[in-house]
Amino acid sequence: MTVPRFDELIHSPTRLAIVALLAASEWADFSYIRDTVELSDSALSKQLTTLEQAGYAEIRKGFIGKRPRTSARLTAQGRAAFEQHVAALQQIVVRSGATILPAG
Amino acid sequence: MSDEVSPAEAAQALADIQLRQQQVIDLAMIPAWYWWAVGALMVVLAIGVDSHSPVVIGLTVSVFVLGILAATGWVVGRAFRHAQIRNGLIDGRGVVAILGFVALIVAGTIGLAFWLRAAGAGHPATLACVAGGLVMGAGGPVLMRRLRAIMLGNRTGAAL
Numbered sequence: 158m159t160v161p162r163f164d165e166l167i168h169s170p171t172r173l174a175i176v177a178l179l180a181a182s183e184w185a186d187f188s189y190i191r192d193t194v195e196l197s198d199s200a201l202s203k204q205l206t207t208l209e210q211a212g213y214a215e216i217r218k219g220f221i222g223k224r225p226r227t228s229a230r231l232t233a234q235g236r237a238a239f240e241q242h243v244a245a246l247q248q249i250v251v252r253s254g255a256t257i258l259p260a261g
Numbered sequence: 262m263s264d265e266v267s268p269a270e271a272a273q274a275l276a277d278i279q280l281r282q283q284q285v286i287d288l289a290m291i292p293a294w295y296w297w298a299v300g301a302l303m304v305v306l307a308i309g310v311d312s313h314s315p316v317v318i319g320l321t322v323s324v325f326v327l328g329i330l331a332a333t334g335w336v337v338g339r340a341f342r343h344a345q346i347r348n349g350l351i352d353g354r355g356v357v358a359i360l361g362f363v364a365l366i367v368a369g370t371i372g373l374a375f376w377l378r379a380a381g382a383g384h385p386a387t388l389a390c391v392a393g394g395l396v397m398g399a400g401g402p403v404l405m406r407r408l409r410a411i412m413l414g415n416r417t418g419a420a421l
Contacts, residue, residue: 181285181350181416183345183347185344186343186344189342243418246274247275250275
């Protein structure tokens, strides 16, 4: 049972989109996150650094051949915080008596 | 802070979360052409088996191996360049669906080939693989839809 806990760091729309992407992934490539969330390289770097400093994300840098490759993943702490944040959002919706149907 | 978030805002945030997770799940779906390609390659391999000619067998095995490597490499490479789906999204139902599909193709194709040979039909392996390939091509997308539904149901926040 996930304890609802609203997380201001995650709730920022841009970070929410990034964390939601990462929540469905084992890891995601930097360019994939950048293109999907429609951010510049620098803006995404800044957001990922914020998440990393909070202990929510892990950033891996490496090379494939000579090409640099950066990927990111949620840490266990980040995944738990995300699940608690989602539970908090659901609680707000449920308390209002409204419902939301999952997309797809 | 949560007191300042209206139910409408929360609902919108949840919808955004679902959408983002769905984007990753959709990326993991293997395209329909892959299943038809594998089905066709099965037929190519079977033509070699039925020919009983070492040269034809060598040629068809080469086409099969290179074709599988190319098609699978494309699918795996695409995932590698983007994102790897979280393992926890596919639960036991997904594993059963995958294993059931593989078992259906393998057992059905081999069983049909032996039955055709016992019945004296010509080119039993080819005929059986045509049937197996058709099931592969038609069934692959069905399997993907089933896995997609399972993964969407296992998204964080899917149930409310």
